[in-house]
Structure formats: C-alpha cells, structure tokens
Amino acid sequence: MSIRVVTDSTSDIPQSLADALGIVVVPLNVHFGDDTYKDGIDITSEEFYTRLKEATELPKTSQPSVNDFVQAYEYLTSQGDDVISIHISEKLSGTLNSAWQARNTWEDASGSQQGHGRVEIVDSGMASMGLGLVVLEVARLVNDGASMEDVGKAIETMIAKTGCYVLLDTLEYLAKGGRIGKANAFMGTLLSIKPILTIADGEVHPLDRVRTRDKAIAKLLEIAQGAAPVRSAAIVHSSTPEEVQRVKDGLSSLVSPDDVIVADFGPVVGTYAGPGGLGICVMSDY
Amino acid sequence: MQSSQGVGPEGPNPHQQDYLNGDDLRRAFLTATQCLEKYRDAVNALNVFPVPDGDTGTNMLLTMRAVNEAAGQSPGDSAGDVAAAMAQGALMNSRGNSGVILSQFFHGLAQGLRSKDSFGSRDVAKAFSSASQAANRAVSKPVDGTMLTVISEAARAVVRYTEDDAISENVLATWQAALGAAKDALCRTPLQLAVLREAGVVDAGGQGFVILLEGAYRHLCNEPIDHDDSWLSIPVLDDDGRTFGDGSLSSVTSVSQEYLQATQDELYGYCTQFLLSGQDIDVEQLRIQLASMADSTVVVGNESVAKVHLHTHDPGPIISLAVTLGTISQISMENIDQQHHEFVALHSEMAGGEQATSGALAVVAVASGEGFASLFKELGCAGVVTGGQTMNPSTGDLLEAARNTGASHVVILPNNSNIIPAANQAADLAGGSPVITVLPSRTLPQGVAALLSFNPEGEKDSNLEAMEHALGEVQTLEVTQAVRDATVKGAEITLGQYIGLHNGEVAATGVSASETLAGAISAMLTGRGEESFELVTLYWGEDITEGEANEASEMIQQSHHGVDVQVVHGGQPHYHYIASLE
Numbered sequence: 001m002s003i004r005v006v007t008d009s010t011s012d013i014p015q016s017l018a019d020a021l022g023i024v025v026v027p028l029n030v031h032f033g034d035d036t037y038k039d040g041i042d043i044t045s046e047e048f049y050t051r052l053k054e055a056t057e058l059p060k061t062s063q064p065s066v067n068d069f070v071q072a073y074e075y076l077t078s079q080g081d082d083v084i085s086i087h088i089s090e091k092l093s094g095t096l097n098s099a100w101q102a103r104n105t106w107e108d109a110s111g112s113q114q115g116h117g118r119v120e121i122v123d124s125g126m127a128s129m130g131l132g133l134v135v136l137e138v139a140r141l142v143n144d145g146a147s148m149e150d151v152g153k154a155i156e157t158m159i160a161k162t163g164c165y166v167l168l169d170t171l172e173y174l175a176k177g178g179r180i181g182k183a184n185a186f187m188g189t190l191l192s193i194k195p196i197l198t199i200a201d202g203e204v205h206p207l208d209r210v211r212t213r214d215k216a217i218a219k220l221l222e223i224a225q226g227a228a229p230v231r232s233a234a235i236v237h238s239s240t241p242e243e244v245q246r247v248k249d250g251l252s253s254l255v256s257p258d259d260v261i262v263a264d265f266g267p268v269v270g271t272y273a274g275p276g277g278l279g280i281c282v283m284s285d286y
Numbered sequence: 287m288q289s290s291q292g293v294g295p296e297g298p299n300p301h302q303q304d305y306l307n308g309d310d311l312r313r314a315f316l317t318a319t320q321c322l323e324k325y326r327d328a329v330n331a332l333n334v335f336p337v338p339d340g341d342t343g344t345n346m347l348l349t350m351r352a353v354n355e356a357a358g359q360s361p362g363d364s365a366g367d368v369a370a371a372m373a374q375g376a377l378m379n380s381r382g383n384s385g386v387i388l389s390q391f392f393h394g395l396a397q398g399l400r401s402k403d404s405f406g407s408r409d410v411a412k413a414f415s416s417a418s419q420a421a422n423r424a425v426s427k428p429v430d431g432t433m434l435t436v437i438s439e440a441a442r443a444v445v446r447y448t449e450d451d452a453i454s455e456n457v458l459a460t461w462q463a464a465l466g467a468a469k470d471a472l473c474r475t476p477l478q479l480a481v482l483r484e485a486g487v488v489d490a491g492g493q494g495f496v497i498l499l500e501g502a503y504r505h506l507c508n509e510p511i512d513h514d515d516s517w518l519s520i521p522v523l524d525d526d527g528r529t530f531g532d533g534s535l536s537s538v539t540s541v542s543q544e545y546l547q548a549t550q551d552e553l554y555g556y557c558t559q560f561l562l563s564g565q566d567i568d569v570e571q572l573r574i575q576l577a578s579m580a581d582s583t584v585v586v587g588n589e590s591v592a593k594v595h596l597h598t599h600d601p602g603p604i605i606s607l608a609v610t611l612g613t614i615s616q617i618s619m620e621n622i623d624q625q626h627h628e629f630v631a632l633h634s635e636m637a638g639g640e641q642a643t644s645g646a647l648a649v650v651a652v653a654s655g656e657g658f659a660s661l662f663k664e665l666g667c668a669g670v671v672t673g674g675q676t677m678n679p680s681t682g683d684l685l686e687a688a689r690n691t692g693a694s695h696v697v698i699l700p701n702n703s704n705i706i707p708a709a710n711q712a713a714d715l716a717g718g719s720p721v722i723t724v725l726p727s728r729t730l731p732q733g734v735a736a737l738l739s740f741n742p743e744g745e746k747d748s749n750l751e752a753m754e755h756a757l758g759e760v761q762t763l764e765v766t767q768a769v770r771d772a773t774v775k776g777a778e779i780t781l782g783q784y785i786g787l788h789n790g791e792v793a794a795t796g797v798s799a800s801e802t803l804a805g806a807i808s809a810m811l812t813g814r815g816e817e818s819f820e821l822v823t824l825y826w827g828e829d830i831t832e833g834e835a836n837e838a839s840e841m842i843q844q845s846h847h848g849v850d851v852q853v854v855h856g857g858q859p860h861y862h863y864i865a866s867l868e
Contacts, residue, residue, distance in 0.1 A: 182743060185666055185743070189664070190657075190660060190661045190664050190855075191661060191664075191665070191734070191823070191852070193738065205743055206742070208741060208752075209738050210738065211738065211823070211868055212820050212850075215868075
C-alpha cells in the first residue's frame with residue numbers, strides 16, 4: 001500500500017517528470033469551436049500556439065468530467081493505495097468541483113469496500129507550475145516514505161512558500177477568458193504595458209506594470225530574488241528559448257541552472273496567458 | 287478711506303496717519319487687486335523662460351480675488367479678524383508658486399495682527415516680519431532674487447524704519463518704507479538670478495508683490511491709481527546686460543527694450559470667449575483654425591454648440607469667422623474671472639466621473655489635455671485635476687480632489703514644477719484627513735511613470751517607494767514654440783521658433799516641431815549611446831494632427847534602429863510633442 005499523487009493538466013508539469021515520479025495527470029479540455037482536445041494528450045503546446053495564432057475565435061476550456069476523476073480514483077484505490085489529489089484554485093477553474101463530486105460518487109459506490117484506499121483533495125490556490133512545484137514536492141515526499149499525515153501537515157506550508165510570478169505580453173487573453181481577477185486594475189488600451197501578475201489566495205493579482213519587455217524580465221528576476229533560499233524553481237513560458245535562457249541565468253544566484261524546471265504554458269493555461277508569457281515559480285525552503 | 291484715528295483725507299496732511307483698522311486693510315488690498323488686474327498681463331510677460339509658463343500674474347490675481355472675498359465675509363471687523371480671514375482665503379485658493387508664497391505672506395500678516403483691533407507702525411513692522419518668515423518657510427530652498435527676497439527686504443526695511451522713534455508713528459510712512467525697499471529689491475533681482483539677467487527682466491512674483499504693496503499704499507493715501515509707467519519696475523542691468531557693478535541703483539545703465547516691448551504688447555490683448563451655436567460644427571477643425579489666429583485657445587463642445595476661449599490682440603477676425611459658422615452668444619472679453627471659472631467648469635466635466643476609492647491609497651494627478659486626462663484615469667488615478675503649465679490648479683482644487691477620492695491616504699502627482707507648491711500646501715492644509723503625499727513629478731511622463739509603478743493592491747510604503755523611484759527613471763522631451771525672444775545659455779531664441787526641452791532645459795531649436803523633436807532626441811543621446819533607450823512614447827498635443835505624429839514616429843524609428851515608438855494622444859496645449867524615453 002502506498003500513496004499516489006494526482007493533479008490536473010493546469011499544473012504544466014512536463015510529462016517526463018510526471019512519469020518519473022508516478023504522478024497521475026487528469027487533463028482538462030480545450031475547445032477550438034466544435035473541436036475538443038484533451039490538454040496535452042490530443043494537442044501539444046506547440047500545436048496549440050500555432051492554432052491560436054490562426055484562430056479567428058479564441059479557444060475555450062472546460063474542466064475534466066466527474067467521470068475522468070472517478071476512473072482515476074477508482075483505478076488507484078482499487079490497488080489499495082491512498083490518493084492525494086492536488087489541483088488548480090477553485091476560483092480559477094471548476095476542476096476541484098469535478099474532483100469533489102467524483103470522490104462522493106466513488107465513496108458511495110466503492111469507498112466503503114474493504115481494502116480500498118482513501119482520497120484527499122487539496123486546493124493549491126494556484127495554477128501552472130506554482131501548483132506543479134507543490135505536486136512535485138509532495139510526490140518526492142511520498143516516494144521517500146511520507147505518510148498521508150506527514151503530507152497533510154506539510155502541504156499548507158509548501159503552498160504558502162510557493163510563489164508564481166508571470167509576465168504577460170498582453171492581458172487580452174486573461175480578460176477575454178474571464179480570469180483577470182484583481183489584475184483588472186492593469187487593463188488599458190491607451191498605453192502598451194507589460195503586466196506582471198501573481199496568483200495569490202486563489203486569484204490573479206496585479207504586481208507591477210512596466211513599459212518594455214526588457215524591464216519586465218528584469219523586474220520578474222528582481223521579484224524572484226525575494227524567494228531566497230529556494231528549494232525548487234521553474235520557468236514556465238510561451239516565449240522563446242533565448243528569454244528562457246536569460247531567466248535561467250538571472251536565477252543562477254538562487255538555484256543552479258540545471259535544477260530549474262523548464263515547462264510550457266500548456267494549452268489550457270495558454271488559453272489565458274496567450275503567446276509571449278513568461279513565468280517564474282519558486283518554492284522557498286520550508 | 288476710513289481710519290480709526292489720525293488725520294483723514296480732508297485734513298491738512300493726508301499722508302499722516304497713526305492707525306489703520308480692519309476696513310482699511312480690506313479696502314487697501316481690494317484696490318491693490320484692481321491694480322494687479324491691470325498689470326496681470328505685464329506680470330505674466332515676465333517669464334524668464336521662452337516657453338509658455340505658469341502665469342504668475344494670473345496666479346497672484348486669482349489668489350488675491352480669494353483674499354478679498356474672504357475679507358468681505360470676515361465675521362469680525364477688527365484688523366486681526368480681517369487679516370485672519372484673508373489668510374484663510376489665500377490658503378485655500380493659492381495657485382502656483384507665487385500664489386503659495388503670497389498666501390504665506392498673508393498667513394504671516396495675520397499672525398502679526400492677531401487680536402489687534404487696529405494697527406500702527408510697529409504692528410506693520412511685526413506683521414511684515416512674520417509674513418517674511420512665513421513666506422520663506424514656504425519654499426524648501428529659498429533662492430535670492432525672487433519674490434521672497436522682495437518680501438524679506440520690505441520686512442527688513444520697515445523694522446529698521448520703525449526703530450527710529452522720530453518718524454515711526456506714521457503708519458503710512460512705514461508702509462511707504464516697505465514699498466520703497468520692495469521696489470529697490472525688485473530692481474536688483476536680475477543681479478541675483480542669472481535667468482532674469484539673461485531675459486532682461488525683474489522677477490515676476492516680486493513685481494506682482496510690489497504692485498500689490500503700491501496699490502494698497504495709494505489707496506491708504508487716497509492717491510489715484512491711474513495707469514502710468516511707474517508701476518512696473520525696471521531691471522538693473524549693466525551695459526551688456528550681463529556683468530554688474532556694485533548692484534546699487536546707480537548702476538542702471540540700460541533697460542531691456544524687449545521687456546518693455548513685450549509688456550506693452552501684452553497690455554492690449556483680449557481674453558475672448560463666446561458660445562457658437564449651429565449645425566455640423568467641426569470642433570476639431572475650429573480649434574485648429576482658431577489656434578492659428580490666437581493664443582490659449584480652448585474649443586470644446588459638439589456639432590451643435592461649441593464654447594470658445596482664446597487670447598488675441600484683435601478679436602475682430604475671430605468673431606467674423608465665428609459668425610460664418612453659426613450664431614454666437616455670451617460674448618465676453620477681458621473677463622479673467624469668468625474665463626477662469628468657465629475654464630475650470632468645462633474641464634471638470636472632462637475630468638468628472640472618476641470613481642471614488644475607499645482603499646487605503648489613492649492617486650490624484652494634475653493633467654492638461656484630454657488624452658492625458660484619459661490616460662491618467664485609465665492607469666488608475668482616482669482623480670484627475672485639469673491644469674498644467676498655464677493653468678495652475680489652486681490648493682483648494684487639489685485638496686478637494688484628494689478628499690473626493692474617499693481614500694485615507696492620497697498621493698498627488700503635480701506633473702509640473704509650478705504646481706508642486708500648491709500641492710504641498712494642500713498636503714499641509716489637509717491636516718491628515720486625508721494624509722497627502724506629494725510626489726514631486728515635474729513632467730507628465732514622470733507622472734505616467736510613477737503611476738505605472740502604483741499597485742492598487744500594494745502596501746502603502748512600497749507603493750510610495752516604487753513611485754518615487756520611477757520618477758527618476760524617465761527622460762522627458764518637450765517641444766514648444768518660443769513665446770518671446772530670449773537668450774538661453776548664450777543661444778538666441780526668437781519668437782515663434784520651435785524649442786526642444788530635455789528635462790526642462792533647452793536641448794534643440796528648429797523650424798518645425800518634428801525637426802526639433804529629432805534634434806532633441808539626438809542631443810539627449812549624445813554621451814548616452816544608442817542603446818540607452820528602447821522605447822519612445824510620443825504624446826501629441828492639440829497643435830499636432832495624428833498624421834503628423836505618425837510621421838514623426840516613423841522618422842524616429844528610421845534614424846534610431848531597434849527603437850520602438852508608441853504614439854499616444856496627449857491633447858496638451860502649447861506643447862506640440864511631449865515624449866518620454868526609457
């Protein structure tokens with residue numbers, strides 16, 4: 001009997017990393033018109049951004065179905081394993097609703113059966129690699145033999161110690177997708193600005209706005225310095241390898257470039273971030 | 287003239303009087319204000335810089351209007367009561383640097399006359415002393431050769447004068463001593479301040495103050511206040527207008543002809559306003575047309591009614607043009623009070639509708655031009671006060687805007703050095719409700735930069751720090767036309783010539799706005815290198831069309847590779863272009 005970690009595709013965890021740590025990723029869906037794609041399964045990030053450029057209408061996203069979670073929970077617990085299921089903020093997505101309903105359904109059907117594990121569901125209050133770093137950390141803990149109780153005790157601190165700072169090229173996608181939250185204060189059309197946002201308390205908040213991308217990246221790096229000492233760090237982007245390298249170099253005083261996880265804003269997160277997004281996620285020592 | 291004691295005007299010596307009362311004070315400054323009104327344009331013309339500047343004469347006049355209004359509504363008639371009312375009126379309505387200093391003068395005067403029913407020579411000395419101290423405290427770095435020097439010298443003179451027992455009892459003679467010293471000090475201001483020397487003028491605020499003292503004096507002595515040349519002081523200059531002897535009055539050897547010429551010209555201008563009603567009025571076109579014929583042109587309205595405000599030497603052609611476009615009504619000429627109030631009313635509509643913020647920190651900005659007003663609102667200002675280089679909002683305007691935000695702490699971005707003193711005074715007056723912090727932004731782009739660093743969700747202290755830091759990060763270029771001939775740092779500038787300013791200093795001149803802009807950018811880059819900036823934001827003013835602005839933008843991009851130019855509608859008057867480089 002062991003503990004299995006479940007998350008959703010908005011964590012943007014690279015597939016190879018998820019596989020290596022045995023993390024189960026439940027995909028959300030992306031819809032271009034009538035075409036539906038399972039995030040990261042039916043459509044890669046590259047395909048998504050190519051299609052986004054050509055699309056006349058912005059894509060939409062939808063949470064995983066209750067059934068998607070039921071199947072995942074059923075499969076894992078039937079082996080006798082416990083499940084810890086960590087997800088995108090309830091305020092940003094209905095994914096947690098599907099997860100909660102799935103657990104209720106599963107408990108009614110088979111939860112009481114002898115030999116089945118239990119399911120704990122956690123709202124990370126974040127998205128993308130902010131969520132991803134927490135999931136990876138939990139996976140490492142359970143692989144090192146931590147109990148559900150150990151994880152339960154540590155996870156709130158982990159979440160509190162994790163920051164997610166994102167530079168967007170435009171707020172247009174976030175606004176049109178209805179996820180702009182408090183960053184609405186940075187909306188405007190008269191002056192082109194590069195907004196820097198964070199996710200805190202489950203919502204998108206404005207942090208800073210600057211006039212040029214160059215300064216925005218410098219600002220992003222400056223913000224990240226405040227997280228020292230760092231336990232883990234990720235760069236998540238829909239930008240260029242050059243910019244990713246620049247950020248990696250910029251973070252070198254905090255974390256060795258080899259240890260920085262580089263991830264794409266996947267299709268679902270990319271629907272709201274748009275092209276040209278660049279984020280730094282860091283978990284401080286706890 | 288009413289006097290509580292002493293010999294009245296019908297007596298053998300009308301210039302002998304021992305005491306003055308509250309009504310004397312009230313009437314004296316009412317007359318003084320009439321005199322200032324006459325010479326308002328002359329004082330305005332004393333700009334030391336050939337750019338459309340904060341109108342010192344107008345600012346002082348509007349401040350004095352408030353002084354008189356308050357004096358008229360004073361609950362008590364004692365000298366102390368009247369002076370206190372005057373000080374309060376000045377405080378709330380002071381405009382510009384000169385208005386703020388003037389309000390501090392009245393504040394000191396009120397302190398000196400506190401609980402006095404009437405006042406004599408020694409009281410005048412005391413009042414002038416405290417007025418001088420208060421005025422000097424009002425500015426962070428008092429500079430010699432300004433209105434402050436004139437006030438200080440007047441105070442010093444009356445104190446010296448009243449120490450002489452033999453002649454000290456005549457309050458009018460004491461006032462005259464103050465006036466004489468003020469005039470002497472005013473004539474010498476070019477000896478103390480190089481900018482005045484170069485322009486060949488005396489200090490404008492000092493001139494305004496002398497006119498007020500003289501107007502009051504003439505009223506108290508029952509002398510006529512007719513227009514004659516003696517009202518305007520003559521700058522003390524050497525032969526070549528640059529080097530000086532001992533600074534005494536005997537060293538006067540020449541008078542700046544341009545100065546006299548300029549003031550003569552200004553005296554015959556008309557402030558003209560009317561309402562134009564008709565069909566299919568093209569407001570934009572009308573504004574362009576009128577701006578080519580007159581100064582300070584403001585045209586607002588819609589296709590069926592337009593409000594026109596302008597300054598011109600000859601209203602005739604303007605009126606003739608207007609009647610071809612529709613029916614004109616509510617014609618007014620040379621009515622500064624109406625001009626001001628309507629200007630404010632028209633523009634407050636534009637700046638209206640701002641949202642009240644109950645948050646901890648709100649920002650109020652001063653902006654000129656519709657484009658800038660919209661921009662400041664979009665970037666998160668809770669209030670935008672209309673004003674700028676030539677229309678300085680009052681302390682009261684700023685305080686009201688700050689209070690209207692509903693926030694407990696308000697940051698004011700004056701966006702013009704002439705407005706910083708009034709903003710500081712508003713901060714003092716607010717008495718903590720709300721707490722007001724003035725971030726001394728001197729240009730509109732500085733204000734934009736500061737506002738961009740403002741995070742409505744951020745901590746108060748980190749916001750203030752970030753905003754202040756951002757002020758210093760931006761380079762501002764401005765292109766305008768010289769409003770008079772001048773010599774600036776040895777360079778001759780002629781009336782109508784385009785001048786490019788970098789952070790307020792002349793950096794280029796030219797025959798067109800775009801050429802001057804390009805020149806100013808190149809001058810700025812000298813010693814900095816091409817890589818020193820990547821983004822130019824070009825705000826086009828009301829004298830420029832969008833097409834012209836786009837052409838200028840292309841020109842910049844062609845001559846500076848890798849630079850991004852963003853063209854934004856500023857709509858500001860007087861400044862064809864305002865650009866920020868970062």
